[in-house]
Amino acid sequence: MANCGLFLAAAICFSTGLSLCSVFDSILDDVEPCKESCDKTYPLHTYPNPKHVECCKRGCRFFTLVESLHRGQSVNATRDACVASCSEAYSETGERYACNVGCSRDRKSVV
Numbered sequence: 001m002a003n004c005g006l007f008l009a010a011a012i013c014f015s016t017g018l019s020l021c022s023v024f025d026s027i028l029d030d031v032e033p034c035k036e037s038c039d040k041t042y043p044l045h046t047y048p049n050p051k052h053v054e055c056c057k058r059g060c061r062f063f064t065l066v067e068s069l070h071r072g073q074s075v076n077a078t079r080d081a082c083v084a085s086c087s088e089a090y091s092e093t094g095e096r097y098a099c100n101v102g103c104s105r106d107r108k109s110v111v
Contacts, residue, residue, distance in 0.1 A: 034060035034105045041101060052098035059086055059102020079103050 038056035047053070063082040070078065086099035 031057075031060040031064045034063070034102060037105045038098075038102055041105075042098065049094065052094060055086075055090060055095045055098035056102040056105070058089065059099040060105060061102075062086065062089075062099070063103045063105075 035057045038053050038060065042050075042053035042056055044050050044053065059082060062085040063078065066081045066085070067073075067078045070081070073081075082103035083100050086096050086103060090096040090099055
């Protein structure tokens with residue numbers, strides 16, 4: 001599934017030129033602080049399941065992609081869409097929870 005996403009991104013970059021690629025890169029660069037937070041939450045030297053850190057980072061990417069596609073949407077609506085993406089992507093509870101952590105990382109929710 002991840003390979004399909006990478007192929008799609010490469011196809012888009014190739015077909016539309018470098019300007020879209022640089023926009024796509026800048027969107028995904030915004031997830032670095034979130035991904036670093038995932039590394040701290042699920043440290044590989046002490047956490048029993050190394051897959052969870054990757055699930056968390058995927059939640060970071062989901063949030064950023066949803067946010068970029070739906071500008072003007074509330075933070076809570078963006079987070080809800082991110083959580084729905086995690087539920088669709090992961091059936092195992094621990095993996096889904098880790099993905100949800102990525103959706104929530106360093107975000108200010110409006111209640």
